[in-house]
Amino acid sequence: MNKSRIFRALLSAAVVSAVPFIANAQKANWQNLDLKTDSTFGISTEKAYKELLKGKKSTKVIVAVNDGGVENTHEDLKRIMWVNAKEISGNGKDDDKNGYADDIHGWNFIGGPKESVNFETLELTRLVRRDLKRFENTTDATVSAKDKADFEAFKARRADLEKQLGEAKAGLANISGFKNALDAFIKKLGKENPTLAEIKAYKPTAEMDGRIQSILVEQLANVSFKDFYEDQIKEGFDYYTRQAEYNLNVDYDPRSIVGDHPNDPKEKFYGNNDVAGPDAMHGSHVAGIIAADRTNNLGIKGVADNVVIMGVRVTPNGDERDKDVANGIRYAVDNGAKVINMSFGKAYSWDKAVVNEAMKYAASKDVLIVQAAGNENKDIDTENNFPNHKDLDEKTIASWITVGASGPKDDETLKASFSNFGKTQVDVFAPGVQIYSTVPGSKYKNLNGTSMASPVVAGLAGLIRSYYPKLTAAQVKEIIVKSVSKVNHNVSYKKGEEENAESVSVPFSDLCISGGIVNAYEALKLAATYNGKATAK
Template structure:
């Protein structure tokens, strides 16, 4: 779901890349800002530290299992290992299904993207899969040759195919441009003769043509705020890799990795497949999410999670590409059956293959008193107009009562409080939470700052777990109600960009609650909560 939005200003082959969604650019702000307090720290966090200092000292809590449905979690990370969930009914490594739940050796969770053959890393987008499916029916058809009963499906196919072709064309242009600037930088670095040149090295460099002069100008500006290594990795290679994976995998009609899993991807009712590799081939995103929720607060290492008595269950359902509805449904059911009381879902897509099967799983979770927290998405779009799946609204009517959709906010109480990339929706997004430049855990016991509603969602999941930990008698629906009623209202107008241009709207038009979640106020409300 972490899609980068990029603009390009090109001169010849050289493009100055502006990452408008700010996925990696470093900005100065206070450490642990998402947990700080607006009044005490002049930072629009959620007042977690204030809550611990003033409300929770000496209070007892119970452990709460939070399922991270994602791309995998590094369960050996120094700041996560002590809070990793353990299935006590399963004996590790014996190759048996000790707890008789259909999943062998699921000691720390489950991976619905693998088998004994390995695990899926890259996947296609849902749009690609829909076009591939319907090509078989309609590739050689037109409106006159299609049966009247199939006309709606044919029209949907035409719309999807046009969207697919546009996205593929844009990805190819993006790849070409990033490849151009990458090659140009590589050539200059080769001439300088250092693997990681400094700003002084670029100042001393004598360009021999306009392209090299442009590279020099760009790097002199960038290296005032970053090292060359970080700039190259986070702004050049990240963009190059993003577009290359789109062209090679996400938007490739001939690419299908599902054979690794060995299931029938068209059978949404199939439940028992996968493996117990809960880390998977790329656990960066899921580990970052897990750390925001529950990184150990008392070990003087790295960061501090929102919740202090949480066990993280890793359920792998999200590849580098779009998740499949079947896997989403199964991962929700797995998490519920193994005792998760909060589920974080930092993934999403614009199309749904089988929404009904996800709806069934969501209804099951709601019936079992589980809070479901979902990221609103990073496309700066209005969810009143454009969908983002999964969502809490059931086919045929009704809505998941304990579902919370989360937009991303920044730390400054001004017109920039809405993250530029965050989706929004007056009735579709419930709350906003910190999601810009959030430092958290990544594989190898390292830490990294990332941006996205993917980061905002676990802030709220952590808050839900914190409430359930200290006030375990509250139901999932009551926890949502408390989170919604305790937001800090934002009395600002913010800029929204759409196809018509830029306009200013009240922040209250962006979400149901009109504010940013707040742990201090939520816990105060929970203490005397009466619905």
């Protein structure tokens, strides 16, 4: 997902007054707290366990994390990883005859015989690269009538690519300048991880040092220098480097690593069994939000207490390919997942039809898909964010829920500043700001995004399906949407990505179908009596 807005908020020149993109630190597990009891707009999960679920039995449910990789050895995840009991680990054979050898914890659709794809291009880049071959020597004067529409689309995409590449290069130059100045300042200070007091006590010897000092004093009020440097400076530098060198580079194509036929949507059996891949940060964080071990007194508590995580790797550091997304959905469905979390999205689609068919397949097999709405602060009713259900049948839509991100305070800031929204395309909102969860190395980290909000809802869906296994995917979605905590006040957000964009105030009900934040307590109460068709065991 696009992070450009976050890093543009940090920099507008080589050295400027940085604007914090990390909110004040929230207490761990805030997403599971209760607004009335804890004064924090979580989803009341802990209240539900205490008052509704205590002493009740549940059925184990498989939740697939279709993402960039899950660290199956993490201290807070290893017990809750799905294990394919029909497969014999390490023998190199497809024991269960599902087409995937040694798929013990899931499958990696962007891996090959020797390694896995890490960095990838954006879909926009791939579309421009494809059409460059066709239109490289075409002009407005020479284009044929039958090719004119495609040519116009190509020109628009190429202009978009050039714009984004220019912004990425400028961003890289800006943050490189800031990073170099900061590194020089820290060297003068003589401390690798200085405290706020040490920074305040430093006597600047140059104008640049004074500016750096002022920025750090502002930034380090609630975070250590080490975390500020890693999460903002290094991550920002790495982000713009990835954009310039990989994501927006038409000459970069890593797909040969996989060894498949990338434009053949019917090809299904490729990849490897490395569900972590080269960068399991994002997927591990998502998995922890859903189901981190609630019994081990380590780290964090996931939303669901009796689900297992199936790792399905389909997203690189770049845009996912539609073929991989579709195959990842089908793999999860065919191997028993009842909920699939998809914390990804993109502005362009190569083959929407193949994803649509996979979505229909999931719906036909009673599997609920939960998708992140995206992080561009856009109205996805009117702007593209793929996958989407704008051309799908009602049955499929009934088994697919799209999630925006909310913050912890029940005020005008409730909508996360970055979250996409849409009165017809987004179903619900859920906590997605400063969510503390699992990351590689058996560590934990705060992250922001609709990527974090989606697994809150996927965890809730898994929780409902675990305690009320007779409910269908469509019923679970309906319960989640009907039981939200309604927000009856306005929220503010900037209309656009620029820092000087106009700020608007709108009713929260304009941002999504339900007009509220998901609530586990109310959802489980509703599930217990839903049409008289389900009762807890």
